[in-house]
Amino acid sequence: MPQTDRSKISRWDLHGREHVVRVRRTGVQRTIGCDTCGWRRRVRFLPWTKAQEHLAQAHQATVDPAGSAA
Ligand SMILES: [Zn+2]
Numbered sequence: 001m002p003q004t005d006r007s008k009i010s011r012w013d014l015h016g017r018e019h020v021v022r023v024r025r026t027g028v029q030r031t032i033g034c035d036t037c038g039w040r041r042r043v044r045f046l047p048w049t050k051a052q053e054h055l056a057q058a059h060q061a062t063v064d065p066a067g068s069a070a
Contacts, residue, residue, distance in 0.1 A: 009051045011061035019061040021051035034058070 008022045020035040030047040033040045036059060043050050055061040 009048055009055070010065060011052070011055040011059075012063040012065055013059050013061040014063075017061075018065070019055050019059045021055060023047045023051065 007024070008020055010018055010020045012018055022033050022035065024031045024033070026042075029042050029044050031040060031042050032047050032051050032054075034051075034054060039054055039058065041050060041054075052062075
């Protein structure tokens with residue numbers, strides 16, 4: 001069974017546009033970078049949470065394309 005791709009997180013905004021934040025492991029830290037705006041950040045913990053925060057705040061992208069709909 002294929003493993004879920006955990007190296008990136010994608011969300012859709014209200015206009016149906018996809019925004020992707022990629023996560024790269026660098027030692028104990030992880031570098032997360034947004035494909036849409038070039039935003040980057042180093043985090044040690046909870047990279048997925050930080051990525052979701054950025055997507056929501058910067059792009060109003062909160063819809064998980066793989067998630068369960070309402
Ligand atoms: Zn961004």
